Amino acid sequence: xxxxxxxxxxxxxxxxxxxxxxxxxxxxxxxxxxxxxxxxxxxxxxxxxxxxxxxxxxxxxxxxxxxxxxxxxxxxxxxxxxxxxxxxxxxxxxxxxxxxxxxxxxxxxxxxxxxxxxxxxxxxxxxxxxxxxxxxxxxxxxxxxxxxxxxxxxxxxxxxxxxxxxxxxxxxxxxxxxxxxxxxxxxxxxxxxxxxxxxxxxxxxxxxxxxxxxxxxxxxxxxxxxxxxxxxxxxxxxxxxxxxxxxxxxxxxxxxxxxxxxxxxxxxxxxxxxxxxxxxxxxxxxxxxxxxxxxxxxxxxxxxxxxxxxxxxxxxxxxxxxxxxxxxxxxxxxxxxxxxxxxxxxxxxxxxxxxxxxxxxxxxxxxxxxxxxxxxxxxxxxxxxxxxxxxxxxxxxxxxxxxxxxxxxxxxxxxxxxxxxxxxxxxxxxxxxxxxxxxxxxxxxxxxxxxxxxxxxxxxxxxxxxxxxxxxxxxxxxxxxxxxxxxxxxxxxxxxxxxxxxxxxxxxxxxxxxxxxxxxxxxxxxxxxxxxxxxxxxxxxxxxxxxxxxxxxxxxxxxxxxxxxxxxxxxxxxxx
Amino acid sequence: xxxxxxxxxxxxxxxxxxxxxxxxxxxxxxxxxxxxxxxxxxxxxxxxxxxxxxxxxxxxxxxxxxxxxxxxxxxxxxxxxxxxxxxxxxxxxxxxxxxxxxxxxxxxxxxxxxxxxxxxxxxxxxxxxxxxxxxxxxxxxxxxxxxxxxxxxxxxxxxxxxxxxxxxxxxxxxxxxxxxxxxxxxxxxxxxxxxxxxxxxxxxxxxxxxxxxxxx
Numbered sequence: 001x002x003x004x005x006x007x008x009x010x011x012x013x014x015x016x017x018x019x020x021x022x023x024x025x026x027x028x029x030x031x032x033x034x035x036x037x038x039x040x041x042x043x044x045x046x047x048x049x050x051x052x053x054x055x056x057x058x059x060x061x062x063x064x065x066x067x068x069x070x071x072x073x074x075x076x077x078x079x080x081x082x083x084x085x086x087x088x089x090x091x092x093x094x095x096x097x098x099x100x101x102x103x104x105x106x107x108x109x110x111x112x113x114x115x116x117x118x119x120x121x122x123x124x125x126x127x128x129x130x131x132x133x134x135x136x137x138x139x140x141x142x143x144x145x146x147x148x149x150x151x152x153x154x155x156x157x158x159x160x161x162x163x164x165x166x167x168x169x170x171x172x173x174x175x176x177x178x179x180x181x182x183x184x185x186x187x188x189x190x191x192x193x194x195x196x197x198x199x200x201x202x203x204x205x206x207x208x209x210x211x212x213x214x215x216x217x218x219x220x221x222x223x224x225x226x227x228x229x230x231x232x233x234x235x236x237x238x239x240x241x242x243x244x245x246x247x248x249x250x251x252x253x254x255x256x257x258x259x260x261x262x263x264x265x266x267x268x269x270x271x272x273x274x275x276x277x278x279x280x281x282x283x284x285x286x287x288x289x290x291x292x293x294x295x296x297x298x299x300x301x302x303x304x305x306x307x308x309x310x311x312x313x314x315x316x317x318x319x320x321x322x323x324x325x326x327x328x329x330x331x332x333x334x335x336x337x338x339x340x341x342x343x344x345x346x347x348x349x350x351x352x353x354x355x356x357x358x359x360x361x362x363x364x365x366x367x368x369x370x371x372x373x374x375x376x377x378x379x380x381x382x383x384x385x386x387x388x389x390x391x392x393x394x395x396x397x398x399x400x401x402x403x404x405x406x407x408x409x410x411x412x413x414x415x416x417x418x419x420x421x422x423x424x425x426x427x428x429x430x431x432x433x434x435x436x437x438x439x440x441x442x443x444x445x446x447x448x449x450x451x452x453x454x455x456x457x458x459x460x461x462x463x464x465x466x467x468x469x470x471x472x473x474x475x476x477x478x479x480x481x482x483x484x485x486x487x488x489x490x491x492x493x494x495x496x497x498x499x500x501x502x503x504x505x506x507x508x509x510x511x512x513x514x515x516x517x518x519x520x521x522x523x524x525x526x527x528x529x530x531x532x533x534x535x536x537x538x539x540x541x542x543x544x545x546x547x548x549x550x551x552x553x554x555x556x557x558x559x560x561x562x563x564x565x566x567x568x569x570x571x572x573x574x575x576x
Numbered sequence: 577x578x579x580x581x582x583x584x585x586x587x588x589x590x591x592x593x594x595x596x597x598x599x600x601x602x603x604x605x606x607x608x609x610x611x612x613x614x615x616x617x618x619x620x621x622x623x624x625x626x627x628x629x630x631x632x633x634x635x636x637x638x639x640x641x642x643x644x645x646x647x648x649x650x651x652x653x654x655x656x657x658x659x660x661x662x663x664x665x666x667x668x669x670x671x672x673x674x675x676x677x678x679x680x681x682x683x684x685x686x687x688x689x690x691x692x693x694x695x696x697x698x699x700x701x702x703x704x705x706x707x708x709x710x711x712x713x714x715x716x717x718x719x720x721x722x723x724x725x726x727x728x729x730x731x732x733x734x735x736x737x738x739x740x741x742x743x744x745x746x747x748x749x750x751x752x753x754x755x756x757x758x759x760x761x762x763x764x765x766x767x768x769x770x771x772x773x774x775x776x777x778x779x780x781x782x783x784x785x786x787x788x789x790x791x792x
Contacts, residue, residue, distance in 0.1 A: 398635065401660065406585040412687025413591035417598055420689075427594075434587065 003275050006062035006115075013069030014052045020076040021045045027083035041079075044246035048072055051249040055256055059287075060271035063115025064256070068249055071104045075245060081154040088161075091154035092141065099137030102179060103130035105215075106186055108248075112208055113256055119189060129182050136175030139168035180223075187216060204255045211251035215244055266350075266357050273361045279309045281358060281365045285338065288354055295339040298366040299329075300373060306337055309365055311372030314339070328355035328362065336362050381547045388544045399445055407438035451492065459488045463495050463513055470511070471503045472528075477514035483522055487574040490552045491515060491524050497545050498526035498568045506530025506566060517574070521554070524570040534560040545570075577700060580605040580620060582613035582642065583628040583658070584635075588686065592626065595689055601696075608632070610642040617650055624700050628683065629659040629666065640669055647673050654699035658683045662710050664789050671704060671785065675778035679705030679741075704741035704781040711739040714788040722791045726768045734761040739784045743777060 025042055028034040052072060056065030077097035084090035106129050110122040117123045141158045143166035190212055194205050269288040276284045282296030297306035297314040306314045316325050316337050324342045329335030336355070344351060355362075414431035418424075446452075454462035460480035467474030483491070495513055502511050508530030515524040534542065535558070542558065549556040554572035579601050583589045586608075593603050605616035609631045617625055625646060629639035643655045654677035657670055667680040679699040685692045685707070695705045715724070715736055727735060737747045744762060748755040766773050766780075769787055774780045 401630070401635075402585070405660075406587050409683065409686050410585075410587040410591040413588075413595045413689070416687070416689045417595055420598065 003060070003062045006066050007056050010052060010056035010062060010065035010069050013066065013073055014049045014056070017045070017049050017052075017069065017072040017076055020073065021049075024076060024079045024083055028079075031083070033082060041245060044243075045072070045076065047246055048249040051253040054253060058256065059268045060275075061113075061115065061256060064111065064113060064252070065115075067104075067108045067111055067115060068252060071101075071108045072249075074101050074104045085155045088156050088159050091144075091156050092158040092160065094154060095137040095141045095158055099133035100130060102133050102182075103127075105248075106182075108252075109208060109212055110186075110189065112252060113204060119193060121185070121189060125182060125185055125189065129179070129186075132175050132178045132182065136172060136179075139166065139171035142166070143168050176223075183216065183219070187212070204258045207251040207254040207258075208248075211247045214247055218244060266353055269354055269357050273358060276361065279365065279368065281361045282309055284361075285354060285358060289338075289340065289344060289351065291341045291344055293341060294344075296362075296365075297337040297339060298362065298369045299334045299336055300366070300370050301333065302370075303373070307369050307373050309369055309372075311369050311374075311376050313373075326351050326355065328352075328359070335359065335366065381550055384543065384547050385551055388547065396445065396449065399441075403441040404438040404445070407434045407441070410434050411438070450489075454488055454492050455485065458482045459491055459515065462488075462492055463515075466492075466496055466499055467513065470499050472508055473510045474499065475510065475512045477512065478516060481517065483517075483574045486552060487522050487572050490548060490554070490572050491522055491570065493548060494524055494545055494556070494568065494570045495526055497541055501534065501541065502526075502528045502530065502566075505534070506532075508565065518571075520573060520575050521571045522574050524568075524572070526568040527565060529565045531562065532560045532564050532566050533562050534558055534566045577601050577624060577696065578604050578620065578622040579624050579626060579696070580607065580613065580616045580622045581626045582607040582610070582616075582631065582639070583626075584608050584631045585628075588628075592686060599689070599693060610638045610645075613642050614645055614649070617646055617653055621650065622653060624654045624656060624696050626696070627655060627657050629657050629661075637666060640666060643670055643678075644673055653677075654702070655679070656681065656695055656699050656705065658686065659707075662707070662713055664710060664714060664785070667706060667710055668782075668785060668789060671706075671782050675704045675782045676702050680710070681705060681707045682709055698741070702778075703743065704778045706740050706781065706785065708736070708740050711736050711788075714739070714785070714791075717791070723769050724788075724791060727765060731761055731765050731768075734758060735765050735784065738762060738765070739781065739788065741778070741781050 021042060025034070025038065028038055048068075049072060052065050052068040055061050055068060058065075074097045077093060078101070080087075080090040080094040080097075103126055107117070107126045110119065110126060111117050117126065140152070140154075141160050142162050143164060144152065144154070144157050144161065145165065146156055149169065190209060194202060194209050197205055266288070269284060272284040272288065273281065282294065285296060286292055286294035295314070296309060297316055298309070299306055306316050308314050316339065319325055319339065322342050323339055324345055326338045326340065326345075326348075327334045328337065338351065338355070340351075411431050411434045414427055414434070418427060418431070451462055451465070453465055458480060459482075460476070460478050463478070464476050467476055482488070495515075499511065499513075502508050506528050508528035511526065511528040513524075513526050515522060517523075542556075546556045549570050549572060552572050554570060556568070556570045558566065558568055560566040579596060581589055581592050581596075581603060583592070583606075589606050589608070593606060596603055604620040604622050607613035607616050613625065613627065616622075625643075627639040627643055629637055631638040631642070639657050639659075643657055646653055646655055651674075655670075656679040657666075659666060659680060660683050662682065670680050671678050677699055679695050681692070681695050685695065698705050715732065724732070733751065734747060737750060742750065744758045745755050747753075748758045751758070763773065769784075771780075771783050771787055774783060
């Protein structure tokens with residue numbers, strides 16, 4: 001279960017407590033049994049609920065809050081027999097709740113402040129208290145007959161009443177003895193903890209210790225009065241009992257507040273980060289620093305760019321008015337940056353400390369963001385490759401349709417006219433010209449789809465053939481050598497596109513194509529002496545080439561300064 | 577016969593112009609796109625418009641849009657759409673507006689002049705013309721279960737010709753049967769396919785095509 005689940009559970013139980021209080025108060029007003037004590041309980045109860053909610057809001061205290069809230073619910077249920085004196089359901093619930101009340105109390109105290117039972121013997125003690133409590137109330141649950149006990153809280157039997165007679169009061173006496181023994185161990189456990197605690201922790205334990213002492217004192221006093229046979233409702237002891245409802249939650253709150261004050265927001269951050277999933281680090285930082293608009297940007301050294309936790313690029317150079325950037329990590333090699341409200345700059349030391357505290361979590365988050373960014377890039381390039389292939393097919397269809405297909409139709413028409421007796425020599429010449437043109441267009445198209453010379457004779461001859469048709473002189477520097485077909489095709493299209501760009505845009509007078517094997521890669525360079533300034537634009541030919549090379553596992557770089565010509569450099573792995 | 581030709585390829589336009597003129601037709605205008613075609617039809621009121629389905633600007637199905645506009649502005653003009661694709665939906669789009677005086681034939685028929693000339697004659701007479709290749713495609717699609725299986729071999733042949741838009745008389749002539757026999761076949765076919773026995777021949781063609789489209 002996550003901290004969030006515990007926090008929500010605590011809220012739910014606190015709400016349940018409040019609801020039960022309302023019902024209790026309304027019911028007692030209806031029955032006319034409301035007294036001053038009830039209004040005190042109401043105030044104390046609301047205060048206790050507020051404490052439970054306040055604790056639940058603290059990072060890392062959610063379990064503790066649940067335990068407080070459970071105890072509150074059980075305490076409220078204690079009034080059930082007053083509210084519904086003749087309801088057997090109310091009597092049943094009361095007996096169960098009443099029996100478990102000591103265990104709930106012990107659990108809450110022993111689990112403080114972490115919300116977990118860590119001390120040796122603590123679990124056993126709480127389990128014993130629950131067991132004794134169930135035996136204690138189990139007896140009246142099964143055997144309580146109305147009228148058999150005037151001092152007992154319910155006036156009716158439980159839903160599980162067996163109809164048999166049994167001396168449940170004796171069981172009660174035995175249970176009390178057991179409770180006293182458990183209580184002694186309980187106090188001993190607490191004292192040992194207080195003594196063993198370092199001085200810093202003792203401050204946080206002290207309020208609770210006092211509260212428990214208060215409760216214990218009240219309990220002993222009650223026993224003494226009871227054993228002495230003095231029945232005196234409304235005495236000071238009853239008021240001490242009532243104060244109990246307030247004292248304990250208050251003690252816990254004060255203790256936790258002391259811990260919190262010592263720990264400060266950074267401590268909260270560490271606790272939060274410990275529980276945060278990757279991807280929630282930004283949120284934890286935002287909460288700690290008290291700036292909900294805080295945005296976390298992680299530095300990816302390989303890309304030289306900031307991305308958010310989902311791997312989406314973040315532009316930290318264009319920061320709007322009122323926002324500021326704090327970098328985390330060394331100046332030259334940042335780990336991350338926080339984009340936050342300018343006013344946080346007043347707490348620069350806190351900002352930087354938070355960054356340091358979050359370092360490990362940020363390292364992890366960065367790894368994840370890097371993966372996500374790579375994934376996003378991969379998806380985008382895959383989509384571009386598919387898009388480019390579609391566009392290519394459409395272009396081919398158009399070329400075929402507008403060119404060869406129309407010419408062949410016209411040729412068919414002409415042939416029919418000739419067959420039908422029109423021996424016009426001009427028509428014949430025209431038909432022949434259409435046929436020649438159609439053939440040439442088909443040939444060009446076929447070469448565009450896949451050049452035969454490439455698969456038959458290899459990259460060298462194919463590139464030289466490309467160079468022969470280029471409008472500028474092309475010098476080819478390469479050793480004739482065969483590479484895997486996919487590598488040759490990739491390199492061929494890089495060179496073909498580069499040469500096409502040179503003749504279209506560069507105003508170059510000459511170009512040099514060189515390629516060869518280097519360290520298991522086919523390295524291709526196409527250089528021209530033109531005006532330069534080529535960039536890969538989305539959807540442009542160079543972007544398409546880049547994707548194509550990336551799909552073959554290679555890289556493509558373009559050096560194209562103004563007036564310095566363009567050099568296209570591609571490396572495609574060819575492990576053979 | 578007075579004709580207009582709309583085709584964005586000048587090569588085909590000129591070829592068609594010569595071929596049709598050589599066969600005694602009067603080509604009263606040519607157009608390179610839909611707008612030019614509409615102007616030409618308004619001005620010349622030809623008997624038949626030959627419309628290439630692919631024209632600028634998108635080179636997809638501008639011809640169909642132009643045909644639809646001609647239907648509204650000049651209902652008396654027969655439209656023969658020359659398509660590059662054996663596409664049933666394009667054909668149905670055209671025929672649904674008005675099956676009479678409409679034709680959908682493959683552009684390849686340009687090179688089979690007699691077929692093209694026959695189609696021109698037929699749409700001009702007010703008939704529906706559907707390219708046999710399209711009907712063939714519809715009839716021979718792999719279908720799991722269809723009422724078509726209930727037809728006899730002869731009935732299937734008649735159905736194919738019916739779908740091409742041939743009249744009972746033309747079917748009779750094609751299959752060397754009497755017109756009465758063909759009419760009986762047609763009645764049986766429509767009953768087996770659960771199609772309404774419509775008196776209007778062109779609407780019947782559309783019904784048959786729509787039925788065939790819905791199968792498989």
